[in-house]
Amino acid sequence: MAAPGDHARVGDLAADRHRLIERYGAPDLTPSTAADHLAALPRARFASVAYRRPGPLVQPRGGFPSAAKQRALTLAFDAAGADFIPLTVDSHTRHNDHDTAARLLAASLAEGRDLLNGYPLVAHGVTTTRGLFEGIERPVSLRHGTPDARLLAELALASGITEIEGGGLSYSLPYSRAFPVERALVHWQYVDRLCAEVGPADAPVQRESFGPLTATLVPPVITVVVQLCELLLAAEQGVTAFTVSYGQTGSFEQDLAIATVLRAHAADLLARFGFAVDVRLAYHQWMGAFPAEPSLAWQLIAVSAAISGLVGADKVVVKTPDEAVGIPSIENNAASVRAVRYVLDMFPACRPLSNEVVECERDLLDREVTEVLTRILDHPAPSFLSAVHHAVLDGVIDVPFAPHEQNAAALIAVRGTGRRIRVLEPGSVPLSTESMRRERELRGPKSEDGPLWEGLLRDIRVLT
Amino acid sequence: MTTLLVDIGSTTIKLCEAGTRAVRVVPRAPGISPGEQVLSLTNGADRLRVCSSANAAPRVGVLGLTRGHSAPAAAAGNVAYTHLLGERPASPLPHVDILVMAGGVDGADHTHLRTCLSRTRLADHPHDVLVWAGADDPDLVAHLPVDHRAPNVLDHRLRPSPGGLSDLIHNLHLGDLVDHKGLRPLAGATETPILPTPTILTVAAERLTRDNFLPDVTHPFLLVDIGGTTTTIHHNTHHVFTDLGVANPHRALATHTGLMDLATAIDPPQARSLYHSLSEGKIPTPQTAFLTCLYLSLWRLTHQGTLTPQNFTSLLVTGGAWQGTPTPDILRVATTACGLPHAHWNLCLDHHYEFWTHGLTAPAMDHQRDRMPSP
Numbered sequence: 001m002a003a004p005g006d007h008a009r010v011g012d013l014a015a016d017r018h019r020l021i022e023r024y025g026a027p028d029l030t031p032s033t034a035a036d037h038l039a040a041l042p043r044a045r046f047a048s049v050a051y052r053r054p055g056p057l058v059q060p061r062g063g064f065p066s067a068a069k070q071r072a073l074t075l076a077f078d079a080a081g082a083d084f085i086p087l088t089v090d091s092h093t094r095h096n097d098h099d100t101a102a103r104l105l106a107a108s109l110a111e112g113r114d115l116l117n118g119y120p121l122v123a124h125g126v127t128t129t130r131g132l133f134e135g136i137e138r139p140v141s142l143r144h145g146t147p148d149a150r151l152l153a154e155l156a157l158a159s160g161i162t163e164i165e166g167g168g169l170s171y172s173l174p175y176s177r178a179f180p181v182e183r184a185l186v187h188w189q190y191v192d193r194l195c196a197e198v199g200p201a202d203a204p205v206q207r208e209s210f211g212p213l214t215a216t217l218v219p220p221v222i223t224v225v226v227q228l229c230e231l232l233l234a235a236e237q238g239v240t241a242f243t244v245s246y247g248q249t250g251s252f253e254q255d256l257a258i259a260t261v262l263r264a265h266a267a268d269l270l271a272r273f274g275f276a277v278d279v280r281l282a283y284h285q286w287m288g289a290f291p292a293e294p295s296l297a298w299q300l301i302a303v304s305a306a307i308s309g310l311v312g313a314d315k316v317v318v319k320t321p322d323e324a325v326g327i328p329s330i331e332n333n334a335a336s337v338r339a340v341r342y343v344l345d346m347f348p349a350c351r352p353l354s355n356e357v358v359e360c361e362r363d364l365l366d367r368e369v370t371e372v373l374t375r376i377l378d379h380p381a382p383s384f385l386s387a388v389h390h391a392v393l394d395g396v397i398d399v400p401f402a403p404h405e406q407n408a409a410a411l412i413a414v415r416g417t418g419r420r421i422r423v424l425e426p427g428s429v430p431l432s433t434e435s436m437r438r439e440r441e442l443r444g445p446k447s448e449d450g451p452l453w454e455g456l457l458r459d460i461r462v463l464t
Numbered sequence: 465m466t467t468l469l470v471d472i473g474s475t476t477i478k479l480c481e482a483g484t485r486a487v488r489v490v491p492r493a494p495g496i497s498p499g500e501q502v503l504s505l506t507n508g509a510d511r512l513r514v515c516s517s518a519n520a521a522p523r524v525g526v527l528g529l530t531r532g533h534s535a536p537a538a539a540a541g542n543v544a545y546t547h548l549l550g551e552r553p554a555s556p557l558p559h560v561d562i563l564v565m566a567g568g569v570d571g572a573d574h575t576h577l578r579t580c581l582s583r584t585r586l587a588d589h590p591h592d593v594l595v596w597a598g599a600d601d602p603d604l605v606a607h608l609p610v611d612h613r614a615p616n617v618l619d620h621r622l623r624p625s626p627g628g629l630s631d632l633i634h635n636l637h638l639g640d641l642v643d644h645k646g647l648r649p650l651a652g653a654t655e656t657p658i659l660p661t662p663t664i665l666t667v668a669a670e671r672l673t674r675d676n677f678l679p680d681v682t683h684p685f686l687l688v689d690i691g692g693t694t695t696t697i698h699h700n701t702h703h704v705f706t707d708l709g710v711a712n713p714h715r716a717l718a719t720h721t722g723l724m725d726l727a728t729a730i731d732p733p734q735a736r737s738l739y740h741s742l743s744e745g746k747i748p749t750p751q752t753a754f755l756t757c758l759y760l761s762l763w764r765l766t767h768q769g770t771l772t773p774q775n776f777t778s779l780l781v782t783g784g785a786w787q788g789t790p791t792p793d794i795l796r797v798a799t800t801a802c803g804l805p806h807a808h809w810n811l812c813l814d815h816h817y818e819f820w821t822h823g824l825t826a827p828a829m830d831h832q833r834d835r836m837p838s839p
Contacts, residue, residue: 010736182724186739380803382728393721406721 002379002387004232004273010193017194020150028126034157035198037130038205047139047163047206048199048241050083051280054349055314058340059282061143062333063088063118065108069330070119071132076330078136080337084315085136087129087161089144089152090118094175096148098122117327118144121155129159139163141208147172147179148187150194157198163206163243164195167230169388170210173402181406182389188230189237189385196238204241207234208282212247215287216401216460217413219423220249220258220361221368221431225397228265228373229388235275236384243315245282248304250462251420255283256352257361259311265369283313285340289464290323297321298339300463305340309347316340324464361420364438368431372396375430395428412452415459416443468509469824471661472498472516472647475692475711478784478817479505482513482825485816489784499649512654513824516647517661517691522561522636525589528598529567529577543707550580553588562633563591565608566617568599577604593636597629612636661820662702665689665782668823669698677822678780680812685778686771687819688761688798690754690785695761699771705761710753710785714745716760726763729800730755730793751789755797762801773802782814 010016017031043049050057060082062073070087077085092101101120108115121129121142133140141163142156149171153164165171168185176184192207199205209230211223227244234242244266246258259281266279285304291297298321308316320336322328328336354362375396379387391397395408402409410427422443423429426436467482477498480487493501498516506512526546544560547553549567565584568577581604586594596605597614615628647658669687672678687698693709696702707716720726727739730752738748747753758781765771779798786794791811799807814820 016736180721182722183743186724186736380805382725382800382805386722386725386728389722389724 002377002381002384004236004269004275004384006236006238008189008236008383008385009238010189013190013193013197016150016190017154021154024122024151024154026125029155029158033126034154034194037158037160038162038198038203039200041160041162042137043203044137045133045139045160045162046199046203047084047141048204048278050139051206051241051243051278051314053083055312056283056308056316056344057083057314058337058344059084059086059141059315059317060320060333060337061086061088061317062328062330063090063143065090065105065114065116065118065120067119067124067128067132069114073330073333074132074136076334077337078138080334081341082337083138084163085133085138085140086143087121087132087140087156088118089142089146090116090120091145092116093118093120093122093152094144094146096146096151114327121152121159126155126158129155129161133160139206141165145171145175145210147176147184150187150190153191153194157194157205162199162203163208164191165208165210166191167209167226168233168385169226169230169392169397170213173392173399173404173407174210174214177403178405181392181404185233185385185389188233192234192237192239195234196240199241204239206241206243206280207239208243209245211245211282212284212287213399214401215247215284217415217421217456218247218400219411219413219421220246220254220261220365221372221423221429222397222399222411223247224258224262224265224365224369225372225376226399227262228269228369229376229391229397231266231277231279232269232273232275232384233388235270235273235277240276241278241280243280243282245284245317247284247287248307249421250286250288250415251418252307252310253355253357253361253418254365254420255307255311256354256358257365259283259313259352260362261365261369264366265373269373280314281312282315282317283308283311284317285319286463287319289461290319291464292324294321297323301336301339302343305343306347309344309350310353312350312352316344357418360442364435364442368435371430371432371435396430398427398429412456414443414452414455415462419462465510467511467513467655467825468506469821470502470505470512470514471664471820471824472502472514473661473691474517474694474709476784477501477505478820480817480821481509482821485818487817487821497646497649499647503649503653512650513656514647514650514654514658515661515664515820515824516658517694517696522633523558524633525557525560525563525591527563527565527584527589529580547589548580549577550583552585557589559590559592561591562593562595562636563589564595564597564614564629564633565605566596566598566629568601568604568616569618570600570616572599574599574601574604581605581608595629595632597632661689661691662696662698662704664820664823665696665698666702666823667826668819671822671826672819678812678814678818680778680810681780682777682810684776685780685812686773686776686809687780687782688758689783689819690757690761690781691783692785695757697761697765697771699765703761703765703770705757705764708757708761710750710757713747713753713756713760717742717745717747717756720760720763722763725800726756726759729759729797750785751793754785754789755793757785758794759797759801762798766802771802773799773804773807776809778810778812780812780814780819782817782819784817786813 102123104115140161168188172184195205320328320332381387398408398411412425416422469480471478595612596610614632619625689696692711695705695708728735
């Protein structure tokens, strides 16, 4: 059995860090830069401290190429009352193509237009990035999508960013075609261990997984299993503050069920393997295809803000009405923060709801998660990391519509009764006969109006 | 009467006088054919018996509709490249001994396949022999100078069916050994036909089962022979891995999907550091190269379902590559590769190449299988 445990902890991170930082070769980054800077940072800048307040806390997204525009966005978010300030990184940096990012940054500045879809953190470096957050008394969260985020994490932490999103699964399967999953898992061990080592004891660095994955008909069982695997992999490396997350499914009942099951399994697993981790829950507003009409987009943002309160999320990651069109403006981003805050204030201290449908979804999801996790944990692999890797190769973890070559892409999900996501074909995901029987029952009558791909397309565009 | 036993490898030549344990290992000399070098080393021996593992398989290029089915079948050869039918190569391709073309399902509509075939320029794929291993419709390749046909690598239920192509490549190799591997100078000098080393290992395995000439080996046993450029495993029949030798495991490393498991098996305390080295194609020591070949060959057979490691009681390692590797490491790597980390195998190391000498000194009739023309 591949039991997670402290024995898997990266033993000598110092040597790895030294090599990486030396290769990067920036004078303002040494192996002690991050720890020294974080130790001196006001505690209000730490995500793990912010989470001590009741939620849902509000977290927007946003990244621009130039430091000036990113600073303007940061100030706008601060003024709008965002609880977390984002730093979203551009695509070239995500794939460690720093030369291209630097070239396009220079061209952006020269031409006065944005040629990058985010902030090129590696190109800007530590000193410039620290300047973005001067005078800001809120935690900053790094949002990217990088399979190998070692250097990015080093620079982010040294810049005073106290929450690092991602993981070996959630930032490789949906974001990369060919980066080997095993390598991503190994590199994320580095990031997890780094986060565990450099944060102050009273304000640990927060790690966060990315639950929405492809945000396209991902059945709840896959979402929850990926979150739990990344939680355990981080716990192995000594991370003590971790956020599990998921995206709005399009079904209120499934959203409620996921929150319950994810929290329960997280607590069970951590206790079972002897880890002490403060686990938080983030809820991503609708990550699928967005309505292009602003009035509809605002309704969607408002409803999903309400759901984040009703599922008891600790944090809600907000969308903007620009989603269907392109990269949101500073003004639209700030307006979204205010709108979500306005809705959340209507639900003060709300408690999670339940009813028969939610309980039915919860019971099925609970069983499915147990079935898949049991298969992973029972794998005769030499480590939990290896068991997770094999789970991907064997199709036990299978993310619909993921572009990655190592993803099995054999699981097919559709929307059934109540727009709930149902597993139509499990592929190699080890769902029992009983679970699949329930999936069929809950799917309801089979649609006869066209081929499967037409139905899938309809389901993908369900909220557009 | 003295009989000299000779094994011609890719990097060394092994010589031993029959009836003794005095094995000499001589590096291959540059600028001289293996046959000529062997003749210079015989020292007036009365009789010669020779086997060859040098470049133990022909170089094969594969053209298919997908990259998925014909390449594994062609692994009986040394697969130089796999490309899609109808796609122009971005850069010039190397000359191969055998070009395998495959595609289509027997009885299906071949419109797409015909289009791809018509776009394929054989001049872009220099080769000696052209093999068709696709759909059985004879019209499909009527316009191509096909030398051999093998059964379709996909059966009618779309399952991989590589056996026919694999056998054909193996037989083409046997017929090709003498002329292409520089052994012509040995024509008439050998007592028995020159055979591929894997065949000699098969003969020795049969003799071991019958005569038990290595008393420490318990039955049933698993035999592994790791050389400079190939690894052979004997399990019912022999399996030759032409990309796995201590001199060249880099291509195999680049395509293996579980390097962390491999690193953990080879060096548990330093697994992470070894993982990074292996990821960059760096093999720190000769022992690491040996253990890498051992792991990958056993892993492949286990995962293909062609090896049932639960049934073995002994692991017999022959060849010279293992020397200097601690026996616990060999056992740990072998059992981990087979998914049986707690297996209690009896490890036997063939210190004096006795396995090879028994195979080569076997009566000539034992060599009849896989027979090839005498030079």
